[in-house]
Amino acid sequence: MTIPRFITVEGIEGAGKTSCMDLLERRIRERGHQVLVTREPGGTPMGEDLRQLLLGHRHDGMADDTELLLMFAARAEHLHAKIEPALAGGSWVLCDRFTDATYAYQGYGRGIDLQRIATLETWVQGKRRPDLTLLLDLPVEVGLERAGRRSTPDRFESQALAFFERVRRGYLGLAAASPGRFRVVDAGQSLDKVSQQVTAAIDAFLDQADSR
Numbered sequence: 001m002t003i004p005r006f007i008t009v010e011g012i013e014g015a016g017k018t019s020c021m022d023l024l025e026r027r028i029r030e031r032g033h034q035v036l037v038t039r040e041p042g043g044t045p046m047g048e049d050l051r052q053l054l055l056g057h058r059h060d061g062m063a064d065d066t067e068l069l070l071m072f073a074a075r076a077e078h079l080h081a082k083i084e085p086a087l088a089g090g091s092w093v094l095c096d097r098f099t100d101a102t103y104a105y106q107g108y109g110r111g112i113d114l115q116r117i118a119t120l121e122t123w124v125q126g127k128r129r130p131d132l133t134l135l136l137d138l139p140v141e142v143g144l145e146r147a148g149r150r151s152t153p154d155r156f157e158s159q160a161l162a163f164f165e166r167v168r169r170g171y172l173g174l175a176a177a178s179p180g181r182f183r184v185v186d187a188g189q190s191l192d193k194v195s196q197q198v199t200a201a202i203d204a205f206l207d208q209a210d211s212r
Helices: 017-030 045-055 064-088 099-109 114-125 140-150 161-177 191-210
Strands: 006-011 035-039 092-096 132-137 182-186
Touching: 006 017, 006 099, 017 035, 017 092, 017 132, 017 191, 035 064, 045 064, 064 092, 064 099, 064 114, 099 114, 099 161, 132 161, 132 191, 140 161, 161 182, 182 191
Parallel strands: 006 092, 006 132, 035 092, 132 182
Antiparallel strands: none
């Protein structure tokens, strides 16, 4: 029996994570695996409440440390109530963003010391880390233009261009540091070409997982 895997999708606003998640879910199910699809911040009733606090404009000006701790509070509940039970029950887990986003946004974007994030990561997650992370990478201007067409900007999407440039560099740095886990997808291409890259990445991962 194949050991259930934990897969995450990362990227800045407008990178196309929703389409990627749909494709990944379909490919995993086609191979006969159960899969739980979830997101961060969110994934649980408490997490979704915290998501509203984090993304909404009611608390513009929130302290960076408050933002970081709320992210990990939502993550702790997510792991306890949803992710770990699903994996233990034999389901694969597919998550829209996870702790890499915290490093990218709160670490590189906000400037919070990365070691502080690492300490919280170990405390909240123990040894749990994603088995595969797809990073959808594209120029910041392109991503924000796409995001602006779909909805009114949330608290994060309203940040300055320089913030997202730091986030993008952070993501690419994380991918370079963990090449065995990350697959970087050129999300600036057409939907068909992006889908081809995503399909190739997940099929190779599934082949490897199913052969063990």
